[in-house]
Amino acid sequence: MTPFNKTALLAATTALLATQSLASARAQEGEFRECLQAIKAEAGRQGVSGAVADRAFQNLTPDQKVIDLDSRQPEFTLTYGKYVGNAVTLERIAKGQQKLTQYRSLLDSLTREYGVAPQYLVAFWGMETNYGAYLGDFQVVRSVATLACMTKRLAFFSNETVQALKILSTNGMTSQQMRGSWAGAMGNMQFMPSTFVKYGVDRDGNGRIDIWNSMPDAFASAANFLRGIGFRPGLPSSDEVFLPQGFPLEEADTTVEKPVRAWASMGVKRANGQPLPSSDELSSIVLPAGWRGPAFILYPNFKAVMNWNRSTLYALAVGILAQQIAGGPAVKQPPPDDDQPLSHDTVVDMQMRLARLGLYSDETDGLLGPKTRSAVRMFQKRVGLPADGHPTPEVVQRLVQAVR
Template identity: 85%
Template sequence: MTPFNKIVLFAATAVLSAASGLVPAQAQEAEFRDCLQSIKSEAMRQGIAGSVADRAFHNLTPDQKVVDLDARQPEFTQTYGKYVGNAVTPDRIARGQQKLAQYRSLLGALEREYGVPAQYLVAFWGMETNYGSYLGDFQVVRSVATLACVTKRAAFFSNETVQALRILATNGMTSQQMRGSWAGAMGNMQFMPSTFVKYGVDRDGNGRIDLWNSMPDAFASAANFLRGIGFRPGLPASDEVLLPQAFPLETADTTVEKPVRDWTAMGVKRANGQPLPVSDDLSSIILPAGWRGPAFILYPNFKAVMNWNRSTLYALSIGILAQQIAGGPAVMRQPPDDDQPLSHDTVVDMQTRLARLGLYTDETDGLLGPKTRSAVRMFQKKIGLPADGHPTPEVVQRLVQAVR
């Protein structure tokens, strides 16, 4: 059995133990120590000295707070208005503009070198840590080791633990110094250890990568990461747009891609009435608050932003914040006042009813993802409502009435 297979087995055993409450604390501690030993073996196989793991794992215990946070599921989905309203605030825009001016020389040099506009680097900094005001105070090694050994995501976090050990070995840090979020993200840009190892840059040239205290290192690492995950010079990540009256709402979906010039031919314009860029790049239109709210065109760089964080609302917020940090306009169209978050149980109930109608065939997981929205769109078309895939209170009520 390979070290990583052992880790998966240990993690599964630990999860069952925690769930049942029947295994004595000594046995759980032994399982955790065995899991750490397997991670150490994998680290040594990858060329990391065993002494590094010995120091990092000395007297290490699982962090129960990390386990609790990992198990906590959000009760309600976030609406576009609530999420973006909390992310893109007047204070965050103003502080971002101040930071843009403060680091203009450095950011300009990085933009020329990596092709990532300065306002995007500042926007990521603002979104991740509110410009360095909260970096997290969990011990990263303890967090990722806990998640590797006491949760269901053993393979992912075992690798993150190995990479955290690599950072300790190569970057002149101690476990006490390496602090971050409960899930192991660290520094001004909240890099996971594997991202740190792959994309970290010693921009200030002092022989170590410091994402906590060196903004040259933090900004350069973020630019290197964005370029590595697909960000390219040219079009922004997104733009607010105006849709013509006869626009086919079923095409407003991330699964539908057209060259930008094709959207122009359909009558789509920027929100200020100006034409879209002349481009053959593939792009999509989305309606994050339904047809009554704002519409956005997503250019190829939106996918790069999604590679940083898989949340569509996060990626939209980055684009909106970056635009306003650079002096651009705010979003012109506001979401409808009655746009309300849906509970996990409500989404599960929707998925169950949509499945009974033969419109939804995926897992009833309570997540309002693309497949659920596609099923909602088919239901809307069936009952004669605008097919935007957005589950308004009316759509939810009509679905309950249709499937009892």
Template identity: 45%
Template sequence: MGLYLAAPQGAQAEVEQADFAACIDRIAHQAQAEGISTRIVDQKLRPARHIDRVIELDRRQPEFTTPFHDYLNRRVNEQRIRQGRQLLEEHGELLQSVARQYGVPAQYLVAFWGLETNYGSFFGRMPVIDSLATLACDLRRSDYFTGELLAALRILDEGAIDLERMEGSWAGAMGHVQFMPSVFLRYAVDHDGSGRRDLWGSIPDAMASAANFLSHIGWETGYRWGREVSLPEDFDFQLAGGDRRKSLAEWSRLGVRRGDGAPLPPVDIEAALLLPAGHRGPAFLVYDNFNVIMRWNRSEYYALSVGILADRIAGASGLHNPPPEDVPRLSRDQVQDLQARLREEGHDPGPVDGILGPATRRAIRSFQSEQGLVADGFPDPAVLDALDVSTSS
């Protein structure tokens, strides 16, 4: 084995900058081959800067999982509900017009707006081209972000926005409703007739674009996202989970009722039962439109927050059974330990990745059933004790 000498820090920086420049040159040739104008490539792409902070944020994983009560209370709070109701009234004519055209009720559009940018108060401050160029030239997800970078260049080429105003999240999401560039190209609309699809400066364009996107990915007009429900004392919690759908009539026969205790509506629709905080917390029946929300963001917590915020904006009261606040706050290492121990016990949690996804919850539910515990798929203290997972941090 030969002796390896590390390059001096300055020399390493020069090598990385040379690699970045070569990457931009390759993307520039690809952009021109795909019909993006030479002017845009030379003026907007070639001067792109590498942003170290973007790579730091892409690599960062949250140290702790976020309990549902914390996630929900941060996003569906009194300020956001109050402001959402004000905006629903202020932009009522626009929102109702958009709802009629695309079939997506106004309160959902306002809820997405609230969760994505707090009603337009924060779009992100990262230069989109620089962020996407940085990620496109990083090996981890190069193909995906190269596609998004090319899409962003097409947006500049069509004149939708000036480069100086094209700011967004570190990952390139933009405007009032935080569209990625590829989503912008496919679904953004010029609703106000200005001649530009402007998701930064035009609320009509932003709301119509969000509705157009939701409509195209499957929003079912006339149906809710889901609802809070109450469960009977003898309920079989193994029936919970996003992959265990039943008709509302079947759920009714099992004793499931609305959150206020009233019978479920006699509607011919299927639903899955979610218990985001375990059997002590709120229970939700979720319909097909919930899955549409999850195509916007693949987090069940996010989709529940959109639905609950939309209901509150439309005038509904709070949850009948708020999520408990005394639940374990597990680190990713602790979740990995949990997953490893479930696997040792013969219950497949999927990848040992520190993420409490559907596979891990199914494994927990299987373990709970075997141990005679409430099989709600939630890692409560009884589960952690039985698997000898430390809860100290």
């Protein structure tokens, strides 16, 4: 009988794993190249020459860092206090006011042309790149191609890759010059390639759109984009408000819309005590930190801001920052001290318990979206708590006690 040789077995196993790994890598590389060829074909159908695509895709490999960042699941949900506290700082307000003064003439001309108030253009700039301090250093073509071919979002990012190739074709750029975030957002305002193609403006008239180095181009493109997604002159995106005693908390929800004057007739006022605008525009009330925190009225322009970024907290932060850049007041009502972030697993557990109570029927995704908050509101009403849809530690504890 041949004696057992542990060293030989280990070497053979290592060699087998290495062979399998190499075969897997080669298969993955082959699939990536096939995906790129499909994108090239679609780009050709949309007018991009094969030579442009070949140059962009030459020796292109997937970016593992992009894959890792895309798959990273946030461990905790962000609270209103934490998010806005980080986004709207005294330093960012002061710098925004300085930038507003610096570019006043340009911004005023854009307001006349596009109907977007200057403080909003500056606020978006501050939110997106901290006034150009960080534009991202990933190669955009590589990032969007990686996300198209190596993740489950093939359709969206294939189109973004095609649009990136269009930019290379028409805007006199190289792949090395087109840099941005890991997800493909570019320039001072962090435009995706499709947004750049549709809304980019050559404001300085030099024959190319440069949202990286030309602030006239960056601001004009942002103004054009905001107008295109519904931003209108007139009311701001949001205002902090004071709710009267006995206000029906179940109506503090983005799904409930009333004319501004209807909220005023219920006793809702601006936080500084001034009356709400006399307007028939539809609006909503929200309580992003629950009934103990600040309340906001959301005007129609809030929906336009949400079209830029689908996060309610982001849109609130833009409105708060814009107001203070323009010299307006800070938010008066602070969030409650015990408003703590919930872990992803805690939210999943909440959703499962709410489903067992028959209050929630959507995906258990660990996200505090409108349907989850609606289920929380129904549970709060059932157990006699203020029905604001906000999962405080007490709500979580009561839910655990109710469903064991």
